[in-house]
Amino acid sequence: MTDTIDLDGLQRLLWNFAGQRVVTVAGRTGILHALANRAATPDEVASELDLDPLATAKIIRALCAQNLVAADGETYRLAAPLRPFFTGGTGDYGPFLDHLHSMYERWGENLEPWLRGEAWKTAPRTSEETARFGAAMQAVSARIARRVAETLDLEGVRTMLDVGGGWGQYAKAMCETQPELHATVLDVPQVADAAPESILGTEFEDRLSWIGGDYLETDYGNGFDLVLLANILHQELAPRAAEIIRRAAVALAPGGQVVVVDFAIDDAKNQHVLGALFAVNMRSFGDTYSEPELRGWMEEAGLANVERQDLGPDRWIISGRRR
Ligand SMILES: C[S@@+](CC[C@H](N)C(=O)[O-])C[C@H]1O[C@@H](n2cnc3c(N)ncnc32)[C@H](O)[C@@H]1O
Incomplete structure (x- = not known):
């Protein structure tokens, strides 16, 4: 086996x-x-x-x-x-295992009180914890991002906005696949201030830039060929997730596409093991969203040709185009 x-x-x-x-x-x-x-x-x-x-x-x-x-x-x-x-x-999984370890420690402490309706005890991440979380996300995302870049049709895509793009792991994979691509990454100021240093002297130095701000308040700009929402909708409740999709659609050039990359789940949300476990991890502030939910928000945002592509059993790409 x-x-x-x-x-x-x-x-x-x-x-x-x-x-x-x-x-x-x-x-x-x-x-x-x-x-x-x-x-x-x-x-x-x-x-x-x-x-x-x-x-x-x-x-x-x-x-x-x-x-x-x-x-x-x-x-x-x-x-x-x-x-x-x-x-x-x-690409080493050590930081991701550390991340899972602290996640499960918090589950041990909080799951039962949460079930009883009590607040989940959290403290804002220190800058060291932010760096560790970033390393964990990079370890997991680097390989998946390459798969996403290979799966998407990036022909003619010259500009992209990576909303909640962290340290630019997806933006880098897309730039490697599409040599004419320039990417803007929007993330919280703590990340956007620290990340550019990580690409100094690399091939990405002139192709990636960061904007610091809240993705529900910051102006996304416009005219992008692609707006990527990778692993961010799950950390928001439905109205906010729908609003992020709406904002992404507005930022597109005609013919551009909004691309959601996220955990997959069945429509009833009770069959898919990883999707259902991940929904627990997003406790009361987020969820694993089903295909009908994502499709509905895309269609409400005026996107057409909404299609789903599976990335293995546990993740998918759901994308839609601006007419
Ligand atoms: C799960 S990570 C996903 C990172 C990257 N897109 C990926 O798939 O590897 C979520 C990202 O959203 C960012 N984020 C969280 N809340 C945000 C907000 N309100 N505005 C902008 N970015 C936010 C975090 O800093 C983090 O980089």
Whole structure:
């Protein structure tokens, strides 16, 4: 079975309730990384990472039971399809595992009080937490963004606005696919002020720029060939999500397209595992939106030719064009 795990499979496993703690503990202590480059016994891993041998052996066996790690006699190695995700660099999943770990810690603390109608305890992100969240999003998004760029028809697309585009992970992937493209990324000032430094001296320096502001208040400008809404509608309630789509449609040139990239879910919102779990994670401030909801908002915004393209089992692109 291990050779069938890909990015979608990995994400499903990471979101699995039963396995979550084990995987994140492993991520934090580097077990997955330790087994990415070579096979090792649990004792060797424990000694390398200065961990308790019994606990390490149990965790590695539990990882094996979930197909994340493969056994060969006494030694274990990360399943082959997962190795590229744990070898360091910007696409490494370590920051994403840290993000999931703190997310599940907050679930442990807040889920029951939330169910009783009490407020979810949150504090504004510190700048260090913002940077960590940005690294987690970049790790997840870099690969998916490439898939999105390959799936979309970007011919003739010269200008795009990436609303809530973070550190420009999607904008970069689109610029790599479409050499004539220039992208504007709109994000909160904390991100928009810090992100440009990350592209200094790179091929993107003259092709990406940032605007800092709230996406429900800031002027989007106009005349864009493409306005991207990647993973932002889910963090808003329905009226605000619909308003973001309306604003995006207004910012288009005639013939331009609004492109939504987000988690998929079935129409009744009770069958799709990741979509339904993600809706819990968006607790009372957001949701996983169904295709009819997204289509409806696009059509209300005057967009035509609304179409859906699946990006594996858990994500989709839903796009519509300005007439
Ligand atoms: C889940 S991340 C998605 C980032 C990127 N689009 C992607 O798919 O990788 C959500 C982004 O929305 C930004 N954001 C949240 N609230 C915002 C607001 N009110 N105005 C502008 N950006 C906002 C966050 O800073 C973050 O970069």
